[in-house]
Amino acid sequence: MADVLASPPKTSPSEAGPRQADPVGTHHEEGPPRRDFLKLAAGSFAAVGVGVVAWPFITSMNPSADVLALASTEVELAPIAEGQAITAMWRGKPVFVRHRTAKEIEEARAVPQNRLIDPATDQSRVKPGKDQWLVVIGICTHLGCVPLGQKPTDNRGEYGGWFCPCHGSQYDTSGRVRHGPAPANLALPDYAFTSDTKIRIG
Amino acid sequence: MPEGLHESDVKNPVLRWVDQRLPVISMVQREYGTFPTPRNFNYFWNFGALAMISLAIMIATGVVLSMQYAANTGLAFDSVERIMRDVNYGWLLRYIHANGASMFFIVVYIHIWRNLFYGSYKTPRELLFMIGVVIFILMMATAFMGYVLPWGQMSFWGATVITNLFSAIPVVGNSIVTWLWGGFSVDNPTLNRFFSLHFLLPFVITGVVFLHITALHITGSNNPLGIEPKGPQDTIPFHPYYTSKDSIGIVVYLLVFALLVFFAPNMLGHPDNYIPANPLVTPAHIVPEWYFLPFYAILRAVPNKLGGVAMMGGALVVLFFLPWLDSSPVRSMRFRPIGKIAFLLFTANFFVLMWAGGKPAEQPYILIAQIATTYYFAYFLVILPLLAKFERPLTLPESISRAVLKHRGGGPLPAGATAKPMEKA
Numbered sequence: 001m002a003d004v005l006a007s008p009p010k011t012s013p014s015e016a017g018p019r020q021a022d023p024v025g026t027h028h029e030e031g032p033p034r035r036d037f038l039k040l041a042a043g044s045f046a047a048v049g050v051g052v053v054a055w056p057f058i059t060s061m062n063p064s065a066d067v068l069a070l071a072s073t074e075v076e077l078a079p080i081a082e083g084q085a086i087t088a089m090w091r092g093k094p095v096f097v098r099h100r101t102a103k104e105i106e107e108a109r110a111v112p113q114n115r116l117i118d119p120a121t122d123q124s125r126v127k128p129g130k131d132q133w134l135v136v137i138g139i140c141t142h143l144g145c146v147p148l149g150q151k152p153t154d155n156r157g158e159y160g161g162w163f164c165p166c167h168g169s170q171y172d173t174s175g176r177v178r179h180g181p182a183p184a185n186l187a188l189p190d191y192a193f194t195s196d197t198k199i200r201i202g
Numbered sequence: 203m204p205e206g207l208h209e210s211d212v213k214n215p216v217l218r219w220v221d222q223r224l225p226v227i228s229m230v231q232r233e234y235g236t237f238p239t240p241r242n243f244n245y246f247w248n249f250g251a252l253a254m255i256s257l258a259i260m261i262a263t264g265v266v267l268s269m270q271y272a273a274n275t276g277l278a279f280d281s282v283e284r285i286m287r288d289v290n291y292g293w294l295l296r297y298i299h300a301n302g303a304s305m306f307f308i309v310v311y312i313h314i315w316r317n318l319f320y321g322s323y324k325t326p327r328e329l330l331f332m333i334g335v336v337i338f339i340l341m342m343a344t345a346f347m348g349y350v351l352p353w354g355q356m357s358f359w360g361a362t363v364i365t366n367l368f369s370a371i372p373v374v375g376n377s378i379v380t381w382l383w384g385g386f387s388v389d390n391p392t393l394n395r396f397f398s399l400h401f402l403l404p405f406v407i408t409g410v411v412f413l414h415i416t417a418l419h420i421t422g423s424n425n426p427l428g429i430e431p432k433g434p435q436d437t438i439p440f441h442p443y444y445t446s447k448d449s450i451g452i453v454v455y456l457l458v459f460a461l462l463v464f465f466a467p468n469m470l471g472h473p474d475n476y477i478p479a480n481p482l483v484t485p486a487h488i489v490p491e492w493y494f495l496p497f498y499a500i501l502r503a504v505p506n507k508l509g510g511v512a513m514m515g516g517a518l519v520v521l522f523f524l525p526w527l528d529s530s531p532v533r534s535m536r537f538r539p540i541g542k543i544a545f546l547l548f549t550a551n552f553f554v555l556m557w558a559g560g561k562p563a564e565q566p567y568i569l570i571a572q573i574a575t576t577y578y579f580a581y582f583l584v585i586l587p588l589l590a591k592f593e594r595p596l597t598l599p600e601s602i603s604r605a606v607l608k609h610r611g612g613g614p615l616p617a618g619a620t621a622k623p624m625e626k627a
């Protein structure tokens with residue numbers, strides 16, 4: 001192998017017309033010339049090498065360990081009266097915790113599925129037996145604005161949920177998108193009830 | 203002369219010694235001194251030089267501003283206020299930098315307008331034009347990241363909306379956005395990397411500008427008539443004719459720049475960006491900087507997320523195909539009666555998009571933006587290809603010198619000034 005690698009520069013120092021000028025290549029009539037193989041092999045190794053070296057640079061831009069460590073938040077539900085909502089902070093994002101009224105739950109459940117942009121039942125968006133508590137990530141699924149509707153004085157849109165002031169998306173009392181341009185319902189964070197009046201998000 | 207040295211015409215012995223070993227003086231003399239340039243440029247041909255000046259001003263002010271700025275979410279806003287209040291001439295440097303971005307875009311938009319009107323994108327200058335589009339896109343990225351750095355409300359929410367554009371990409375969209383952010387929302391890692399890239403990209407732009415100029419000096423400049431120079435009687439040396447013409451443009455440019463900086467430094471900005479960033483409250487009305495508004499209007503005109511993002515990207519990508527979409531052999535719109543009207547409508551339509559992009563996302567603005575978006579794309583994809591087939595252009599002049607001497611021969615001074623190279627030829 002060593003003499004193969006060493007010989008071509010000696011025998012053909014010029015770059016022009018390697019096949020004709022290369023005496024090493026002319027010795028092998030069958031199959032692709034040895035130089036093509038060497039070029040291909042060296043090229044593939046270089047490509048793999050570039051990939052391996054690039055990977056740490058690329059992944060260094062992904063969330064770091066300290067960012068991932070701040071991944072859970074506890075919320076006390078007892079002070080939230082019926083009809084009220086609070087905004088908790090989780091992973092730098094707002095989480096809407098809404099204590100829904102019976103009328104709001106009723107409205108959310110009465111909607112036929114075929115009228116929804118992103119069909120999902122209201123039951124699938126709350127924990128069983130905790131129908132009054134709606135917990136959603138308060139970020140519009142269009143381009144990431146925080147929708148209005150946490151305060152009773154806010155514009156909640158036609159469906160009584162949330163209204164995004166950036167591009168006009170509207171959500172209902174189950175946090176489902178009812179009017180575009182947002183393509184999806186407000187996302188549900190991973191959360192669990194640690195007691196009747198407390199949840200842990202994340 | 204020892205062997206292997208460059209043959210130099212420089213008289214000064216020291217400069218000659220340098221030029222023989224590194225022929226930069228010969229190069230400048232060749233490319234900016236005697237460089238044969240069409241004799242009929244109008245003032246629209248100032249804007250390439252003005253864009254270079256803008257880039258230099260942005261880099262100069264940016265470097266000193268970065269010495270005072272702190273790229274940390276807890277410090278950024280206050281460090282910018284400190285620049286405004288405490289740093290010597292900090293207010294001046296920051297206002298030059300902020301308004302310099304606007305000046306840069308004004309100049310580049312006029313430069314692109316000139317290109318489209320006089321058909322400079324056509325063969326043999328296709329690649330020159332495409333490199334220019336790359337510079338324009340790099341400028342947009344740089345300006346966007348720079349606007350995030352003061353960490354005001356518009357900074358934060360602009361960054362949120364624009365980075366979320368990538369979430370429209372099917373399957374991998376959300377992973378890409380998390381990677382861009384370095385977290386789960388726009389936060390400290392995002393601010394840090396935007397500062398790093400905002401510092402880097404202007405130098406990348408400088409590199410691509412050199413490619414742009416190298417390509418320009420292969421083909422030479424287009425001119426208002428859109429016909430190639432046929433000999434020395436059609437050209438004049440770049441210096442002193444166009445160095446002096448560019449100087450006049452630079453003086454006017456600096457006048458406008460100074461007016462903005464000293465009398466209306468915040469006219470083109472948003473008051474909301476003097477409110478520190480708050481991830482829990484979105485401003486009632488998010489508007490990007492004025493130079494992004496036409497593209498923002500296209501984004502909002504489509505009631506579908508992926509569709510809107512694709513159309514907005516497409517509005518830029520379509521430019522790369524322009525040299526082949528417009529196959530009319532006549533370059534200058536001066537000689538294209540229908541093309542001229544279609545292009546002037548396109549220009550007006552661009553301003554309609556700009557206006558609609560600054561309005562809230564509601565009717566009738568959405569409908570207006572939709573009509574304007576349709577015309578934007580129709581101009582490139584339907585009108586230009588059809589005109590190339592069916593339009594009957596006016597007769598082109600025989601040569602640049604013929605046309606110039608016929609139209610401009612009246613006044614004694616221009617006639618004398620332009621006649622000299624003619625006599626030599």
